[in-house]
Amino acid sequence: xxxxxxxxxxxxxxxxxxxxxxxxxxxxxxxxxxxxxxxxxxxxxxxxxxxxxxxxxxxxxxxxxxxxxxxxxxxxxxxxxxxxxxxxxxxxxxxxxxxxxxxxxxxxxxxxxxxxxxxxxxxxxxxxxxxxxxxxxxxxxxxxxxxxxxxxxxxxxxxxxxxxxxxxxxxxxxxxxxxxxxxxxxxxxxxxxxxxxxxxxxxxxxxxxxxxxxxxxxxxxxxxxxxxxxxxxxxxxxxxxxxxxxxxxxxxxxxxxxxxxxxxxxxxxxxxxxxxxxxxxxxxxxxxxxxxxxxxxxx
Amino acid sequence: xxxxxxxxxxxxxxxxxxxxxxxxxxxxxxxxxxxxxxxxxxxxxxxxxxxxxxxxxxxxxxxxxxxxxxxxxxxxxxxxxxxxxxxxxxxxxxxxxxxxxxxxxxxxxxxxxxxxxxxxxxxxxxxxxxxxxxxxxxxxxxxxxxxxxxxxxxxxxxxxxxxxxxxxxxxxxxxxxxxxxxxxxxxxxxxxxxxxxxxxxxxxxxxxxxxxxxxxxxxxxxxxxxxxxxxxxxxxxxxxxxxxxxxxxxxxxxxxxxxxxxxxxxxxxxxxxxxxxxxxxxxxxxxxxxxxxxxxxxxxxxxxxxxxxxxxxxxxxxxxxxxxxxxxxxxxxxxxxxxxxxxxxxxxxxxxxxxxxxxxxxxxxxxxxxxxx
Numbered sequence: 025x026x027x028x029x030x031x032x033x034x035x036x037x038x039x040x041x042x043x044x045x046x047x048x049x050x051x052x053x054x055x056x057x058x059x060x061x062x063x064x065x066x067x068x069x070x071x072x073x074x075x076x077x078x079x080x081x082x083x084x085x086x087x088x089x090x091x092x093x094x095x096x097x098x099x100x101x102x103x104x105x106x107x108x109x110x111x112x113x114x115x116x117x118x119x120x121x122x123x124x125x126x127x128x129x130x131x132x133x134x135x136x137x138x139x140x141x142x143x144x145x146x147x148x149x150x151x152x153x154x155x156x157x158x159x160x161x162x163x164x165x166x167x168x169x170x171x172x173x174x175x176x177x178x179x180x181x182x183x184x185x186x187x188x189x190x191x192x193x194x195x196x197x198x199x200x201x202x203x204x205x206x207x208x209x210x211x212x213x214x215x216x217x218x219x220x221x222x223x224x225x226x227x228x229x230x231x232x233x234x235x236x237x238x239x240x241x242x243x244x245x246x247x248x249x250x251x252x253x254x255x256x257x258x259x260x261x262x263x264x265x266x267x268x269x270x271x272x273x274x275x276x277x278x279x280x281x282x283x284x285x286x287x288x289x290x291x292x293x294x295x296x297x298x299x300x301x302x303x304x305x306x307x308x309x310x311x312x313x314x315x316x317x318x319x320x321x322x323x
Numbered sequence: 324x325x326x327x328x329x330x331x332x333x334x335x336x337x338x339x340x341x342x343x344x345x346x347x348x349x350x351x352x353x354x355x356x357x358x359x360x361x362x363x364x365x366x367x368x369x370x371x372x373x374x375x376x377x378x379x380x381x382x383x384x385x386x387x388x389x390x391x392x393x394x395x396x397x398x399x400x401x402x403x404x405x406x407x408x409x410x411x412x413x414x415x416x417x418x419x420x421x422x423x424x425x426x427x428x429x430x431x432x433x434x435x436x437x438x439x440x441x442x443x444x445x446x447x448x449x450x451x452x453x454x455x456x457x458x459x460x461x462x463x464x465x466x467x468x469x470x471x472x473x474x475x476x477x478x479x480x481x482x483x484x485x486x487x488x489x490x491x492x493x494x495x496x497x498x499x500x501x502x503x504x505x506x507x508x509x510x511x512x513x514x515x516x517x518x519x520x521x522x523x524x525x526x527x528x529x530x531x532x533x534x535x536x537x538x539x540x541x542x543x544x545x546x547x548x549x550x551x552x553x554x555x556x557x558x559x560x561x562x563x564x565x566x567x568x569x570x571x572x573x574x575x576x577x578x579x580x581x582x583x584x585x586x587x588x589x590x591x592x593x594x595x596x597x598x599x600x601x602x603x604x605x606x607x608x609x610x611x612x613x614x615x616x617x618x619x620x621x622x623x624x625x626x627x628x629x630x631x632x633x634x635x636x637x638x639x640x641x642x643x644x645x646x647x648x649x650x651x652x653x654x655x656x657x658x659x660x661x662x663x664x665x666x667x668x669x670x671x672x673x674x675x676x677x678x679x680x681x682x683x684x685x686x687x688x689x690x691x692x693x694x695x696x
Contacts, residue, residue: 207393245373
C-alpha cells in the first residue's frame with residue numbers, strides 16, 4: 025500500500041530581517057508545495073485536482089492567538105493570491121475565522137466587498153451559525169454558515185501550536201472555530217471531539233486540503249504565545265490527508281521540543297490521542313511509518 | 324421551558340430583553356457587532372506560572388493558558404488574570420411563579436424575579452435551555468443589570484425572591500453572590516437552581532447569602548453523568564450533602580428520562596441515599612422529560628413511570644415527593660405526612676394553600692418544613 029505523502033516546504037528567508045513574514049517567499053513556498061502535491065511539476069494541476077474552477081474556497085484560519093501566534097495574514101493572503109493566479113477567481117476565495125474581531129486582532133483587514141478576496145468572521149452581518157443543531161456522534165453543535173452555506177470547498181490553513189489540553193492544535197482542531205461551542209470539547213485531550221467535529225458532514229464533505237502555517241511554531245506552553253518556546257521554523261506543511269498533516273505537525277513540535285531539552289508530549293501525558301481516533305475512524309493516516317514526508321527548501 | 328417561551332412570557336411581563344426571538348444565527352450576528360462582555364475579575368482561581376491559571380470554582384478545575392476560556396465559555400484568562408465575562412450581563416429575565424423553578428416549599432403562590440446569564444459548566448444532552456446555556460456570551464444578546472438594579476427591580480416587581488435559574492448560576496457566581504447580598508439588604512430572598520457542580524469553598528460562601536437551593540440530580544450513576552451530562556455525580560452528591568447541612572432550604576429535582584435513568588432499582592437507591600444524607604423532609608420532584616436538544620429520539624416520560632418513582636420514594640420514607648411537568652396530577656399537591664390531608668393544592672404553576680397555618684397542618688398540627696413567610 026502506498027504511503028501517504030505529506031509535503032513540508034521550508035525557507036530560511038520566510039522571515040524578513042525586520043521580523044515579518046515575507047509574502048514573496050511565502051508565495052514561492054505555496055507554489056512549490058502545490059507542485060509537490062502533484063509529484064513535483066505542476067502546482068496548477070494539483071490545485072485543479074482538489075478544487076473545481078467554480079468552487080467557492082474557504083480558507084479557515086486560526087486567529088485566537090492574536091498577532092503573535094495566529095495563522096499569519098501574510099500566509100493566508102499569499103495562499104489566496106496563489107490560488108487566484110492559478111485559475112480560482114478572487115471573488116470565490118474566503119479567508120475566515122469565527123469572529124471579525126479576532127481576525128483584526130491577528131492583523132487581518134476585513135474585506136466584505138463584492139470583488140476581491142473576502143475576509144470576515146462568522147459573526148459578520150448576515151452570517152452567523154446555521155439554525156439547526158448538527159448532532160453527529162458525540163458532537164452537538166451549530167456550524168458556521170460560512171462553512172455550511174457559503175463555501176463549497178475548504179482549506180484548513182492552521183497555525184501549528186502546542187496545546188495544553190489537546191497536545192497539538194493544527195489542521196483538524198482548527199475546525200473547532202467553525203462551531204459555536206468549542207469550549208465543550210476540550211476535555212479528555214479533545215478526544216474524540218477533534219475527530220468527530222471533523223467527521224461531521226459540514227466539515228468532511230468540504231475539506232480538501234490541510235496546510236499548516238509553521239512559519240512560527242509554538243512548541244511548548246501553547247496555545248498562547250510564549251517567545252521563549254516559539255521557534256521560527258519557516259515551514260508550510262501540505263496534505264490532502266488531514267490526519268497525516270497533523271501527525272507531521274506533531275513530529276515537528278516534538279523535534280523542536282527535543283532541541284529545547286523538553287520532554288515529549290507523551291511523557292507529559294498530552295500526546296494528541298485524537299489523531300489515533302481519527303485514523304481509526306478512517307479520516308486519514310496517523311502512523312508515522314505509513315507517512316512519506318517530502319521536504320524541500322525554497323530559496 | 325425553552326428560551327422562546329420564556330421570552331414570550333417576559334414580553335408579557337414587561338421584562339423582555341428584545342422584541343420576540345430571532346433565530347440564533349441572526350442573534351449571533353447582531354450580538355457580535357458589539358459583544359457585550361463584562362470584565363470583572365473572577366473569584367476562586369489560582370495564578371500559575373507562564374500566565375496560566377487554574378479555575379477552582381467547579382470540579383472541572385480548568386487549567387487555562389492566556390486567552391483561553393473555561394469549559395463554561397464565560398470565564399476567560401487574559402494575561403494571567405481570570406475574568407468573568409458575564410457579570411451583570413443578563414440574557415434571560417422574567418417574573419415566574421416560584422413553582423416553576425420548582426420550589427414547592429418556598430413561599431408558594433409568589434413570584435420569583437428570575438434571571439440568567441449565558442453559560443453552563445456541563446453539557447446535558449437533554450438541556451432544556453441550550454440556546455442560552457450552551458452558548459458563549461457573545462452569542463446571545465445581553466442586558467446590563469447590576470446587582471443593585473436587580474435587587475431593586477425584584478422589589479418593584481413585587482417579587483419576594485430572586486431566582487438564579489435557566490442556565491447554570493455557578494458560572495456567574497460573582498454576579499449571583501453580589502446580587503444575593505444586595506437583595507438581602509432589601510429584604511429579598513435568593514433562591515438558586517443548580518446542577519450542583521460547584522466546589523465546596525464557593526458553595527459554602529454562597530450558602531451564607533442565599534435562602535434556598537434546588538439541585539438537579541440528573542441521574543444516580545457515574546456512567547449516566549459521564550455520557551449524558553458531561554459531568555460527574557460525586558460532586559453533585561457532595562453539594563446536596565452540604566446544602567442539607569446548611570441553613571438554606573433544599574429541594575431536589577430528578578428528571579426522569581425513559582430508558583436512560585428510569586430503572587426502579589436505581590431510583591430506589593437514589594431515594595435511600597437522599598433520605599440517609601439529606602433527611603426525609605427534603606422535597607423530591609420527579610419531573611417529566613420532553614424531547615429536547617440532543618435527545619429527540621425518546622418519547623416524553625410516561626406518567627406511570629413518574630408515579631412509580633414517586634411510589635418508590637414514599638416507600639423509602641421520603642415525606643414530600645412530587646410529580647412534575649404533569650399539570651393537574653395529584654402528585655403536584657403537598658400532603659401532610661401526619662394525617663394525609665392535602666395542605667397545598669397545585670395545578671401546574673398555580674398553587675393554593677388550603678390547610679397550612681404557620682407552617683403546620685391545619686388539621687393535625689404536623690410541621691410542614693419550608694419557608695412559608
